[in-house]
Amino acid sequence: MGLREDLERFREVGDERRQDLKEFIRHGNLGGSGPDSIQIPIKIVDLPEFAYDQLDKGGVGQGQGGTPDVGQPVGRPQPGDGDEEGKPGEEGGEHEYYEMDPEEFAQELDEELGLDLEPKGKQVVEEVEGDFTELTRAGPNSTLDFEQLFKRGLKRKLAMDFDEDYVREACKVAGVTPREVFEWARGERILVSQAWIEDAFSDVPEDERGTWGSFEEMMENVERTTTLQRIRRDGLQSVPFRREDERYRHPEVVEKKEKNVVVVNIRDVSGSMREQKRELVERTFTPLDWYLTGKYDNAEFVYIAHDAEAWRVEREEFFGIRSGGGTKISSAYELAKAILEEEYPWAEWNRYVFAAGDSENSSNDTKERVIPLMEEIPANLHAYVETQPGGNAINATHAEEVESALSDTGNVVVAYVKSPEDVTDAIYRILSTEDGED
Incomplete structure (x- = not known):
């Protein structure tokens, strides 16, 4: 086997040694991936190369005939590495990551976490004639x-x-x-x-x-x-x-339905949501977005940020916003309800409503407004993710109140994330709770 074959073999080994999926979700750089391409780092293996033993004297390359001796300065680099003098070359370097699309990501996450989500088709895209299985009293x-x-x-x-x-x-x-x-x-x-x-x-x-x-x-x-x-x-x-x-x-009329979904991501951006809490939200929501994109034919996303008020934002802004205001979670659900009713009717769209924060909310807002709103918004699944590194704060009661009031409804789940190690368990809890009924 020659050096070229050895090099190819080591590259294949590098691909196989990509970072474990759970480890990537918990600690990897999620921001380096896009909505349609997930880049998982590869644990690099050193490629083979020749090396000369640096002897004190004698031998080829040891300073004879004007060749610099060991430790002797060799001067400035000379032109030749680029296309023109002083300019870098255009050939790309080796990418040190494994790239997968959302569909592959969803399949691997199913295997990794033992999930089995079967997407529902709702919106009829066309009607076609199927097998002759229907019977009528008249015909040719x-x-x-x-x-x-x-x-x-x-x-x-x-x-x-x-x-x-x-x-x-x-x-x-x-x-x-x-x-x-x-x-x-x-x-x-x-x-x-x-x-x-x-x-x-x-x-x-x-x-x-x-x-x-x-x-x-x-x-x-x-x-x-x-x-x-x-x-x-x-x-x-x-x-x-x-x-x-x-x-x-008579031929059966078959309705071909598109498996489409809208995911509403809600995040608390108030002053108490510091960097570590925001990171836990991103580590939970980003893989959920990738997973549902891979599972459904058509996936759309709505991002809502809120403090005491709520507003719609783009994904690029969603995880970085920080406000100095108070917290009123119901404002986000009121906006979500209006958007879903106007743009994504329940009869045509699968709906997921995911909210996250540190469970701090204004007095009585959870019981008087949030819980009734969650009951009013039809969805495949409502989820609330509490991010409280190191434990609960005294006034962080929103998650407990939601869980106490709605845990028996079949399509509401609460997950607690205190550290990156809790993220994959939270994702499993969320995706394995979806109610089987429309």
Whole structure:
């Protein structure tokens, strides 16, 4: 194996040694990735190279013939490394990261955390004809379903057929009338018409009338056969078909639905949300955005920042904003509700509403406004992420109040993140809580 093959092999090993996904989410540089490209650092392996032993004397390259000796200054670098003198070359260097798209990220996160989120399709994008599985009462002859026709006719035969010889024997009972034979047949659940009995009664020879003293005597001496027994014995001679038995195959109309989602990310930017808390929000929300982008055909994101008031921002601003104001979380949910109702109707969009902060809120705002608003906003999932490094503050009660009031609803989850090590557990808790009902 030559040096070139060795180099390629070491590059492959480097790709395989990319940073663990959990480690990347907890401690990696998330800001180096974009919405459509996640860049995960590779643990670099040193590539092989030749090295000369620096001897005191003798040997090639040890100062003979004007070549600089070991430790001797060699002067300024000479032109030649770039395209022109003094200008750097244009050839790119080695990228020290593994690049994946959101779909691959979502698949790997599923495997890493044991998730199994199945996106729902809501918005109908087109209707197409599927298999001929629907049945109608009318249609062209070429689509007549003979199997259905035969089944319905056979079902009627089995329900209406009776042992004619058995009923003829009942007509031979002494002293009976056709009406009495008909009533006996009904009592025995034999579906025969009175007109048929009258015809059969008139056909009984005179010398056979009075063969049986009673219906009971006849039933004890004459064996009654079932329809299936007669079919096995004599074969199926005919099946009574009727017009109403006809069914025609029709193509099923299949609605192709786009799996689309809108994610509303809400962040507290008040004065108490210092740098460490903001970083924990970013480490939780960014992988959630990547994951849902990879899971859905079409994913859109709304970013809302709030202190005592709320306003809509771009993603680039979302994680860096810091305000000196107070906190009123309900302002963000009021804005989220208005945006969702106007731009993302529940009948057409899957909705995720993720909020994060340090659980500090103005007095009574959580109980009086936030919880009712969360109940009013239809969503696949509402999540609140509390970021309190080192433990809870005395007045940080928002998460507990939400959890206490809404934890049994099936689509509300609260997660607590005190350090980067808690981030992946919070992501798992959020994504594994989604209610299965629309």
